[in-house]
Amino acid sequence: MLSRRLFGNLPWGMVGLVLTIALIGLAAVYSATYTARGPSHLYYKQLIWISVGVIVMFLALIPDYHTVGRYAYILYALSLVLLVLVMVIGRTGMGAQRWLAIGSFAFQPSELAKLSITLALARYFAEDPKQGGYGIKDLAVPGVMVLIPLLLVLKQPDLGTALMLLLTSSLIVMLAGIQLRSVIIVLVAGATIVSLVLFVPPVKHKIWGSLKPYQQNRIRAFIDPSSDPLGRGYHANQSKIAVGSGQITGKGIRKGTQSQMAFLPERHTDFIFAVIAEETGLIGAGILVLLYLTLLLVGVDTARNAKDRLGVFMAGGIVSMISLYVFINIGMAVGIVPVVGVPLPLVSYGGTSTITTFLALGLLLNIQTRRFELFY
Amino acid sequence: MIQEDSPAAVQRRLPLLAALIILFIVILLTRLWYLQAVKGQYYQDQAENNRIRPVKIRAPRGIIYDRRGRPIVENVLTFDISLVEEDSPDLDATIKKLSSIVKVDQDSILKLLEDASNIRTKYEPVKIREEAPWDEVTVVESHQDDLPGAIIEPEHRRHYPYAGLASHQLGYIGKVTQAQLKQKQGDFGLLIGQGGLEKIYDKLLRGTTGRRMIQVNASGRKVKDLGIEEPKPGTDIFLTIDLDVQQAAEEALGSRAGSVVAMDPNTGEILVMVSHPNYDPNLFPRGITPKDWIRLTNDPTHPLYNRAIQSVYPPGSTFKIIVTLAGLESGVIKLDDKVACKGFIKSGRHTFRCWKKGGHGPVSLHQAIVESCDVYFYTMAERIGFDRIAQYAVKLGLSNLTGIQLPDEKPGLIPTSAWKEKKTGERWYPGDTYINAIGQGFVLVSPIQACRMISAVANGGHLYRPVLLKQTRDRETRTVKTFSPDRPEETHLDAAALEEVRRGLAGVVAEPGGTGHAVQTPIATVAGKTGTAQVIAQKVPGKKLSESTQDHAWFIAYAPVENPKIAVAVLIEHGGHGGAAAAPVARRVIEEYLRNAEQKVVR
Numbered sequence: 005m006l007s008r009r010l011f012g013n014l015p016w017g018m019v020g021l022v023l024t025i026a027l028i029g030l031a032a033v034y035s036a037t038y039t040a041r042g043p044s045h046l047y048y049k050q051l052i053w054i055s056v057g058v059i060v061m062f063l064a065l066i067p068d069y070h071t072v073g074r075y076a077y078i079l080y081a082l083s084l085v086l087l088v089l090v091m092v093i094g095r096t097g098m099g100a101q102r103w104l105a106i107g108s109f110a111f112q113p114s115e116l117a118k119l120s121i122t123l124a125l126a127r128y129f130a131e132d133p134k135q136g137g138y139g140i141k142d143l144a145v146p147g148v149m150v151l152i153p154l155l156l157v158l159k160q161p162d163l164g165t166a167l168m169l170l171l172t173s174s175l176i177v178m179l180a181g182i183q184l185r186s187v188i189i190v191l192v193a194g195a196t197i198v199s200l201v202l203f204v205p206p207v208k209h210k211i212w213g214s215l216k217p218y219q220q221n222r223i224r225a226f227i228d229p230s231s232d233p234l235g236r237g238y239h240a241n242q243s244k245i246a247v248g249s250g251q252i253t254g255k256g257i258r259k260g261t262q263s264q265m266a267f268l269p270e271r272h273t274d275f276i277f278a279v280i281a282e283e284t285g286l287i288g289a290g291i292l293v294l295l296y297l298t299l300l301l302v303g304v305d306t307a308r309n310a311k312d313r314l315g316v317f318m319a320g321g322i323v324s325m326i327s328l329y330v331f332i333n334i335g336m337a338v339g340i341v342p343v344v345g346v347p348l349p350l351v352s353y354g355g356t357s358t359i360t361t362f363l364a365l366g367l368l369l370n371i372q373t374r375r376f377e378l379f380y
Numbered sequence: 381m382i383q384e385d386s387p388a389a390v391q392r393r394l395p396l397l398a399a400l401i402i403l404f405i406v407i408l409l410t411r412l413w414y415l416q417a418v419k420g421q422y423y424q425d426q427a428e429n430n431r432i433r434p435v436k437i438r439a440p441r442g443i444i445y446d447r448r449g450r451p452i453v454e455n456v457l458t459f460d461i462s463l464v465e466e467d468s469p470d471l472d473a474t475i476k477k478l479s480s481i482v483k484v485d486q487d488s489i490l491k492l493l494e495d496a497s498n499i500r501t502k503y504e505p506v507k508i509r510e511e512a513p514w515d516e517v518t519v520v521e522s523h524q525d526d527l528p529g530a531i532i533e534p535e536h537r538r539h540y541p542y543a544g545l546a547s548h549q550l551g552y553i554g555k556v557t558q559a560q561l562k563q564k565q566g567d568f569g570l571l572i573g574q575g576g577l578e579k580i581y582d583k584l585l586r587g588t589t590g591r592r593m594i595q596v597n598a599s600g601r602k603v604k605d606l607g608i609e610e611p612k613p614g615t616d617i618f619l620t621i622d623l624d625v626q627q628a629a630e631e632a633l634g635s636r637a638g639s640v641v642a643m644d645p646n647t648g649e650i651l652v653m654v655s656h657p658n659y660d661p662n663l664f665p666r667g668i669t670p671k672d673w674i675r676l677t678n679d680p681t682h683p684l685y686n687r688a689i690q691s692v693y694p695p696g697s698t699f700k701i702i703v704t705l706a707g708l709e710s711g712v713i714k715l716d717d718k719v720a721c722k723g724f725i726k727s728g729r730h731t732f733r734c735w736k737k738g739g740h741g742p743v744s745l746h747q748a749i750v751e752s753c754d755v756y757f758y759t760m761a762e763r764i765g766f767d768r769i770a771q772y773a774v775k776l777g778l779s780n781l782t783g784i785q786l787p788d789e790k791p792g793l794i795p796t797s798a799w800k801e802k803k804t805g806e807r808w809y810p811g812d813t814y815i816n817a818i819g820q821g822f823v824l825v826s827p828i829q830a831c832r833m834i835s836a837v838a839n840g841g842h843l844y845r846p847v848l849l850k851q852t853r854d855r856e857t858r859t860v861k862t863f864s865p866d867r868p869e870e871t872h873l874d875a876a877a878l879e880e881v882r883r884g885l886a887g888v889v890a891e892p893g894g895t896g897h898a899v900q901t902p903i904a905t906v907a908g909k910t911g912t913a914q915v916i917a918q919k920v921p922g923k924k925l926s927e928s929t930q931d932h933a934w935f936i937a938y939a940p941v942e943n944p945k946i947a948v949a950v951l952i953e954h955g956g957h958g959g960a961a962a963a964p965v966a967r968r969v970i971e972e973y974l975r976n977a978e979q980k981v982v983r
Contacts, residue, residue: 133389175400179393238593238607242432248415248423262427286416290409297405304398308391316390320397331404338411 013373014065021299022061022350022365026054026358028292029276029351035258036272036279037353046272046353053355057362064366065373072367073127073314080124080149086113087156114165115356117153118172119364122325124149125173126317129180133313137181140189146177164344168328175324176317239275244339247281247289254285272353274345277337292351293334300327303368309375319371322364432595432606433503438570439587440536442614444550444577446623447651447850453550453578455536461512461520462505465493467596468529478530481519482509500568505531507569510667538571538578538665544658546626548686549619549786549848551576552664571665576686577619577848580785584852587614613855620649620850628972629654632965638933638952639687639827642969645835645938645947647865648844650784652948652969653828655687689784692792692824693951696911696958697752697895698934699773699819701837701881703761704749706772708877712764715880718742721755725814732758732814735912749884750894752910754818761817762810769817770796775871776833777843778825784846792829795822820914831949834936837881838907838944842868885909886941898963899937901971908937908966910958930954935962939970946973 030050037044064072090104090113104111128146150173158166200207246262255261260282271279281289303323310316326349333348335341347357415423444453461482468474479486489508496506508530509516520530538553554574556566566572567589573582590611595604629640629652642652657679663672676684685691707713723739725732734740734754740747748756761769774780779794795816797808815821825833828846836843844865851862885907888896895910911934933955938947948966955961 175397179390179397181390181393238432244415245423245426247412248419249427251416251420251424281412281416286412289412289416293405293408293412297401300401301398304394304401307397308394310387310391313387313390316387316394320390320394323401324397327401327404331408334408335411338408338415340407340411 013376014369015302015372018299018302018369018372021295021302022362023058025292025295025299026057026350028280028295029348030054031257032276032280032283032351033272033353035260035283036276038258049355050353050358053358054362056355057359060359061362061366061369064363065370067370069318069367069370069374070314072123072370073130073318076120076123076127079120083113083117083120084153084156086111087117087153089113091156091159110355112354112356114157114160114162115354115360117157118165118169118325119322119360121150121153121169122172122176122321122364123318123367125176126314126321129176130312130314130317134181137183138177138186139183140186143177143182143186143190146173162345164332164346167344168325168332168346171328171332172321172325175328176321179317179320179324239270240336240339240343243275243278243337246275246278247338250282250285250289252286254281254283254288257283259283270345273347274333274343274352275337276352277334277348280351281337296327296330300330306368306372306375310371311375315371315374319368322368326361326364432593435592435594436567436569437590437592437608437611438535439589439611440613441538441553441571441587442585442616442852442855444585445616445618446621446626447619447649448622449618450623452540452542452545452619452621452623454539454541456539458511458535458537459514459517460507460533460535461509461516462507462531462533463489463493464503464505464529464531466503466529471529474527474529477523477526478508478520481523481527482512482516484509496568504568505533507533510535511537538661540661542623542627543660543662545630546621546653547576547658547661548655548684548688549576549621549653550661551578551580552661553578554664555667574664576786577617579787581617581849584617585614587855588612616853616855617849618851618853619848620644620651621653621848622651622973622976624976625652625969625972626654629965629969630656632968633950633952636952636955636961637681637687638950638955639691640948640950640965640969641688641827641831642946642948642973643831643835643844643846645838645844645944648832648835648846648868649850649865650846650848651946651973653688653848655685657681657683659683686786686788687951687953688827689782689786689789690826692790692826693932693934693953694821694823694913695819695825695830696913696932696934697754697818698830698834698909698911698936698958699817699823699825700749700752700757701833701885701909702773702776702778703757703764703769703817704745704881704884705776705873705877706769707745707760707764708880709772709874710764710768713745713760715745718744719748719753719756719759721753723755725755725758727810727814730811732811745880746884746887747893749881749909750887750891752888752895757817758814761813766808766813766816767796767798770794773823775873776836777869778823778829778833780829782828782832782846784828785848789828790826792826793822793824819911827949827951830934830936830951831947834909834938834949835944835947836871836873837878837885838938838947840875841871841873841878843871844868882907882941885937889937895959896935896937896963898959899935899967899970901939901967903971904939904974905941906937906939906967906970907941908935908963910935910963912956912958915954930956933958933961935959935966937963937966937970939974946970 033050034043034047037046086104104113125146128149134142150169154166154169157169201211202208242262246260249262260279262282280292300323303319307316307319307323310319329346329349332341332344333346336343347354349361350358440455443451446452465471475486475489479489492508493506500506517532520527521532540550551573552575553571556570556572560566561568572586573579578585588611591609593606594602595606596602625642633640633654633656637656640652640654643650659676704713720742721734721740723734723737735752739755740751740753743753743756773794779792781789781791800806800808800812812821816823832843832846847863847865849863851860853860886905888894888910889899889906889908896908899906899908913932913934915929915931933952935958936949938944948969950962950965952961
């Protein structure tokens with residue numbers, strides 16, 4: 005029930021933190037997409053996404069998070085269906101098929117998948133505790149649970165999101181506790197498969213040959229950005245110039261020469277951080293990074309205060325997911341992580357990503373709010 | 381001891397997560413500090429001096445060749461003077477200076493920039509002067525420093541060396557419109573096919589735009605090339621049209637309004653397709669001026685109209701071929717039956733005349749075709765019944781689209797009694813049968829339908845879909861793809877009936893009294909049929925009638941008689957008698973084609 009007590013327990017500080025970050029993002033989208041004719045329609049769309057997101061965040065407070073946990077597998081199955089659907093009837097954008105058209109909106113199932121996998125893993129590990137950490141056999145089921153959507157996303161091809169799914173689930177497994185032996189086995193197996201695909205001619209030929217030329221190009225550019233001088237390598241370099249030239253105080257909103265130029269086609273999505281850093285300098289970029297730090301540590305605290313395993317795993321999983329997205333995205337903008345094309349949570353332009361993030365944070369709030377309740 | 385199912389077992393690992401997060405943030409902050417505080421000035425300089433931007437490299441469009449490999453549409457390299465607004469610190473001064481060099485006044489430049497402003501992206505050049513003359517190009521090039529933002533853009537421009545030749549078929553290109561931009565049919569400034577084959581095969585012809593990364597200085601001029609993504613040139617296409625024959629046909633038709641269509645009766649390949657008056661497609665590529673456009677659309681002779689497929693005319697006596705086939709197949713017409721032609725026939729209060737005043741006397745079928753006796757066909761049509769005749773007309777493709785790959789074909793009309801009743805509320809009178817049987821009244825046929833019909837008569841009843849595309853050739857791989865004709869529709873017409881028609885048509889040209897002597901040529905035997913269609917305008921009272929009182933002249937033919945290689949339909953609006961006006965045009969086309977028919981296609 006959305007009682008007064010619930011509202012009373014609501015950590016308003018955390019809500020304020022989330023809204024502050026989202027508004028910084030909105031300002032950046034405004035600046036990055038500003039046209040000679042005034043604010044672009046993308047700005048107004050993002051304004052709508054954030055409004056919808058805030059509503060979704062509060063709606064996520066209503067059910068008990070255990071109820072959400074009960075639906076975790078159904079949500080997971082739904083995500084799989086949507087991922088298959090996107091393969092069959094999806095819309096192609098920028099060489100990859102990752103959108104579902106719903107009316108005039110484009111919905112990106114892989115964004116929903118990242119949250120539903122986190123929730124499904126949380127429920128799995130919450131219900132199946134193991135003394136002394138999980139062995140390799142215990143990880144078979146969650147492994148398959150991650151692998152299916154991962155392969156579907158890989159097929160789009162969206163290497164960035166696939167990588168994020170892998171990293172996020174690895175962090176959750178770490179949180180669940182894993183035997184050292186299992187870690188070694190997984191690493192060796194992974195390395196074997198990768199080297200098989202990359203270096204053994206018949207296997208390489210079979211898998212590589214089944215890809216379309218543009219898919220091969222994307223993978224090649226991912227591994228070696230310099231093979232695509234006009235694409236990713238170029239973006240990374242321009243992004244670095246943008247960030248660096250912002251210096252301490254920045255060039256001012258809409259004054260960023262790099263950001264306002266047409267050189268970064270994804271400046272309002274994947275490279276939005278470069279815009280912020282160029283226009284508001286180390287001060288602005290630093291503040292944003294510290295806001296994220298605060299939010300994420302509050303999230304860890306939520307997990308620490310949770311009353312049961314499900315709460316811990318859900319909160320921990322969500323925090324892991326968001327922190328990885330923040331690190332990879334910003335790392336990409338400052339040139340320490342390869343350009344993989346993942347959004348900056350709450351800040352990058354994008355409907356599905358924005359709303360999913362708000363939903364995840366709503367669940368975090370949900371767990372936080374119910375930390376004093378007894379369930380037994 | 382902590383119980384394994386209590387949250388504490390997991391929670392003791394949370395500090396690990398917190399540590400990882402803090403590590404992430406510290407790495408990011410350190411990197412930010414390094415980039416922005418330590419190396420800030422260095423990157424500031426880079427941002428200021430290293431202005432890098434992508435420049436589009438347009439792909440040359442595919443060349444259009446005739447069937448023997450001679451170019452009929454080509455590209456020429458021209459230079460445009462463009463302006464990048466963002467590179468000009470004092471735009472007004474630049475515009476003022478620019479307008480003193482190029483022949484475009486300041487207001488026009490402002491208007492061009494204004495028009496482009498909501499569709500272009502930043503740093504995208506706007507064309508100020510297209511196909512600039514060489515002296516303007518050199519002045520702009522040498523006054524770079526006074527003209528920040530002004531650049532020279534090389535561009536492959538479409539050139540139609542034969543101007544109006546086959547213009548309706550070739551079509552034209554123009555800038556992507558705003559609506560097309562929205563539908564992602566092209567990007568800002570791209571020239572795409574907007575009419576005719578240029579539009580139909582645009583995907584093939586267009587190629588893919590390439591990109592060049594350049595480093596520019598403060599006034600937007602290239603300092604250094606950083607990388608290039610080569611454009612992929614468009615695919616060349618080879619048409620089925622024969623340039624020599626097309627030229628001969630255009631010449632023979634001259635300034636008269638009308639159309640000539642010729643095809644290979646064994647494949648459906650279009651050899652000639654003329655529609656006069658025509659227009660010069662060279663007017664379009666750089667954006668047709670409003671003045672030219674108004675002139676073209678308001679011209680009473682409709683030069684933009686493709687008469688070969690979009691205009692339908694009463695077929696006149698050429699329709700007697702259909703009546704003959706219907707009569708023979710249904711057994712109504714016997715070869716020896718004679719009809720006495722007194723020069724007219726009466727039906728109730730009305731009199732229907734034969735074109736020959738005194739009448740032909742007793743005529744058999746063969747003689748009726750050769751001399752085009754109207755009374756014979758009035759009589760036979762009445763016995764056959766027009767609805768049955770209509771079935772044969774439809775069988776031979778009339779009133780149906782031929783399916784040629786050109787926009788806006790018109791189907792024409794073959795009336796039936798049911799159609800008339802529905803349309804006018806009146807029943808079908810015997811008089812309707814008479815006038816429609818000689819191709820007057822309601823019957824309407826386009827030149828391409830007439831050509832397809834005579835082809836089917838020549839080839840034994842196979843109705844081919846007319847095609848214009850013979851082959852394509854990839855510019856880079858030189859891979860040639862040849863298109864073979866579609867399987868024809870079968871009319872299943874009786875071979876003997878067709879043979880009788882063909883004998884008649886040969887007689888039209890060769891026998892004494894035949895109406896088509898003017899098509900006779902020493903190089904081949906020809907079979908054909910004249911048609912003279914009365915102009916409906918005659919019957920409209922109160923209108924001023926001048927040249928338009930003249931009849932439309934038809935001639936449809938094929939040659940050689942023994943082994944048909946070409947079928948032709950000629951229509952001349954208000955040309956007068958078919959045998960006198962249209963037949964000589966058909967002769968020119970047949971002669972020109974058969975003279976060179978043995979030559980192979982050049983690859």
